[in-house]
Amino acid sequence: MSRAADRGPRGAHNPAVRGQDRRPLTLVFGGTFDPPHRGHTTLPPRVAAALGATRLLYVPAGRSPFKLDHEQSPPADRLAMLRLAVRGLEAVEVDATEAEAGDDRPSYTVQTLRRLAAERPDERFALLIGTDQLFVFPQWHAAEALAALAPPAVMVRPPAGRAAAAAWLDHEAPRWLRDAATLVDVPEVDASSTAIRAALRRGERPPSLAAEVAEYARRRNLYPEV
Numbered sequence: 001m002s003r004a005a006d007r008g009p010r011g012a013h014n015p016a017v018r019g020q021d022r023r024p025l026t027l028v029f030g031g032t033f034d035p036p037h038r039g040h041t042t043l044p045p046r047v048a049a050a051l052g053a054t055r056l057l058y059v060p061a062g063r064s065p066f067k068l069d070h071e072q073s074p075p076a077d078r079l080a081m082l083r084l085a086v087r088g089l090e091a092v093e094v095d096a097t098e099a100e101a102g103d104d105r106p107s108y109t110v111q112t113l114r115r116l117a118a119e120r121p122d123e124r125f126a127l128l129i130g131t132d133q134l135f136v137f138p139q140w141h142a143a144e145a146l147a148a149l150a151p152p153a154v155m156v157r158p159p160a161g162r163a164a165a166a167a168w169l170d171h172e173a174p175r176w177l178r179d180a181a182t183l184v185d186v187p188e189v190d191a192s193s194t195a196i197r198a199a200l201r202r203g204e205r206p207p208s209l210a211a212e213v214a215e216y217a218r219r220r221n222l223y224p225e226v
Contacts, residue, residue: 021124024054028116028150029128030109032193033060034073035200035217036085038208039191044128045089047153047184051126055091057116058082062098062107073222075099084212110146117149125150126182131157131165137177144176151180158185197223 027048033040040058048056060079072078079099086092097115098107113125127150129137134154137143156162162183169178191208199206200223205214217223 023122023124025051025126026055026057026116026120026123027051027053027126027128027153028057028059028113030059030061030112032072033058033078033082033085034193035078035196035209035213035222036082037191037193037196037206037213038210039189040082041085041089041210043155043186043189045092046186047128047155048091050184051153051182053091053126055093055123056089057093057095058086059095059097059112060099062101062104075102077216077220077222081213081216084216085210087212108141110140110142110149113146113149126153127151128153128155130155131161134165134181135168138174144174147177147180151182152177153182153184155186156183157188201225 029044156165196206
């Protein structure tokens with residue numbers, strides 16, 4: 001068995017147990033959350049529990065550098081929807097710094113983690129990403145520095161998703177990413193922000209969207225019918 005294939009949430013490369021750093025672990029989950037759906041609210045807590053994280057921190061982006069080619073809902077609305085979506089979840093916080101900054105420039109994840117590390121010196125961090133993000137992680141801005149600040153915790157769907165991610169880490173990923181990444185099994189969730197936006201524009205309410213979030217989006221006319 002390859003080393004990457006065996007890197008489960010309790011493995012030797014788990015950021016929750018790496019080195020002698022005993023500071024509490026905060027799992028950071030960033031995104032546009034346009035809108036936040038059931039996948040955003042059910043999978044991250046599972047990963048946090050698997051890693052032994054004491055806190056799950058959602059960070060809605062002001063403007064994602066990966067989504068500059070299409071319109072996004074205003075940051076204030078995405079922040080409000082996210083707060084509605086995670087209301088009632090335990091050990092969860094929402095960091096509103098970027099969403100409230102009013103800056104239309106792209107926000108890079110490494111900048112976010114540098115800020116968090118400075119603001120929260122008594123915590124250490126892991127960065128929650130999906131398998132699709134893992135494959136392009138080396139292309140992210142200051143990716144190696146980011147992995148050092150917050151080792152990636154990668155959500156994978158077993159068995160095929162885990163096998164593909166492990167093979168890529170073993171044979172194609174740079175050494176610094178192979179050593180930093182942890183694969184965490186999660187179930188399949190049928191939810192896509194793109195599909196949800198399309199459904200809302202058709203006047204439908206997708207089951208993967210919380211009623212309060214759907215009502216907020218309707219009231220604010222964030223996804224007008226076409």
